[in-house]
Amino acid sequence: MSLLRLAARMGRIQPSATLALTARAKELAKQGHDVVALTAGEPDFDTPEDIRNAAAERLRKGGNVGRYTPASGLPELRKAVAEKFKRDNALHYSAEEVMVSCGGKHCCFNMVAALIDEGDEVVIPAPYWVSYPEMVRFYGGRPVIVDTSGTGFVLTPEALKAAITPRTRMLIVNSPSNPTGAVWSADDQRKLAAVLEGTEIAVMADEIYEKLVYDGQHVSFASLSNDAFNRTVTINGVAKAYAMTGWRIGYAAGPKHLIAAMGALQSHSTSNPTTIAQLATLDALAKDPIELPQWRRQYQQRRDAIVAGLSAIAGVKCAVPGGAFYVFPDFRAWMGKRHGDVQIKDCTSLCEALLAKVHVAGVPGCEFGAPGFVRFSYAASDAELAKAVQRISKFATELA
Ligand SMILES: Cc1ncc(COP(=O)(O)O)c(C=O)c1O
Known part of the structure; x- marks a missing residue:
């Protein structure tokens, strides 16, 4: 022992x-x-060649590429992420409502850390991405798993309503989904947003597979209404859309005080995400990869x-x-x-x-x-x- x-x-x-x-x-x-x-x-x-070449050039030039950045990310990258959300998702965030982390997973972790106390409940539709319940449990929260296998892998408003208790603090929405690939329509999501109205339940909208949709259309939960916008943290990153898993950059956008709290936590854990990876993300986010x-x-x-x-x-x-x-x-x-x-x-x-x-x-x-x-x-x-x-x-x- x-x-x-x-x-x-x-x-x-x-x-x-x-x-x-x-x-x-x-x-x-x-x-x-x-x-x-x-x-x-x-x-x-x-990873697309132009992104790799631009990063190589930045490294050759040296300078700030070898230095720390602010903990929540380069200001110009936070601005570029806000632009991306406006362009692709009709979401209007300021740069202060955006932060950059070491992957989408890190964003999820920061959000759970910033919101979940011992005994708080988080509604997680199953099948779910393996890391969600683990993160919740790590912080002493209780995952409330709701099976969607009988409803086409879509959470119904009835099932959500039945899962909510006075301890519910968060709902996780992951569309397109890992592991099912299910894409929740605007209508599916609007019904869930309606159930949440009048509550203090936060939504983690993990949209990391946004660009990989073959049938239907990606809809950001936060874009459904003002109410949905105010309770949601939208999480995305470059891993899947840009084939940049190893660069480890994700980003989150949501209410300013919550993003600031997640930034404070990050400042004491990883500090900033790797500088060259942030710069490569800045190059990437200008447009979808060709x-x-x-x-x-x-x-x-x-x-x-x-x-x-x-x-x-x-x-x-x-x-x-x-x-x-x-x-x-x-x-x-x-x-x-x-x-x-x-x-x-x-x-x-x-x-x-x-x-x-x-x-x-x-x-x-x-x-x-x-x-x-x-x-x-x-x-x-x-x-x-x-x-x-x-x-x-x-x-x-x-x-x-
Ligand atoms: C549903 C889901 N969210 C988040 C992530 C994390 O992505 P990243 O590599 O940006 O941390 C993954 C990666 O597998 C995922 O499947």
Whole structure:
């Protein structure tokens, strides 16, 4: 037993399951196995060349690129983010209502830290992104999980109403969604906004997949009404739209006092996000990447191919996701079956068996609050996706 006892709050969180499975798949690949890893949540494209070249030039020139910036981000970047929100989302924020953090995830963390006290409740529609409940629990809050698998992965106003108690402090809205890819329409969201009117419930609108929509249209929750605007923190970043996951830049916009509180917290934790990454984001945000339409076309083709492939397998139901780059098929009909010596008792044992037997890696739905489902990322080549479908089909024929 170590001398170093961990803080009690560490017992409330688990390491990211997505990263753990990705690591296992990589380990198998290193041992020489031909693994199709569809676990990671990042584009398989390079950061656009003009952004990389501009960053290289800035580094060559030196100067402030090697220095700290204000904790909440470069003033010109906060202004550029406010411009982006105006241009793309009809949201009118001042630069003081915007802050820049080390990724969209960091924005979410700052927001939860700034708002959630012990015992506060946060309504999280399931399936949810794995990190939301962990962040809430870390700060002593209580995630109130609302299952949306019976309503097309859309939270209904009735379900929201039923989940609200006097302790409710926040609702999380993530459209397009990770893991389901569901895109909530303006009408879906307007009904939720109406339920919140007259309450003091904050909304975290995580819009990181905004640019990756194939059916329907992205709508920012904060754009629905004045009331929605005043209670929402809109979170976005460059990771998914610009294929810049490794640069670690996200941004948040919302009520000035809340953004200031999140900035104060950040000033004592990470200080500023990396200066060169902020400058690269400044270059990026001037316009959508020229590659984006092409990426979107490719994602959509891959989506159509993997949905068709999975849907043709006996017992698998696969909804067509409107956005992001994930499919979230329902494997509940496989639960209780056997594959050779392995009993498929839940989605975790299914994912373990798929990885061990046919070398296809996906993430178990129970990690996202949806037992019996599996998330596959289609940010992978056509050939890899075809191979995955073919192997899962083969696995299916061997089930008893
Ligand atoms: C729903 C959702 N929100 C936020 C993020 C975080 O993105 P970033 O890389 O900017 O931290 C992710 C990344 O996977 C995500 O899926």
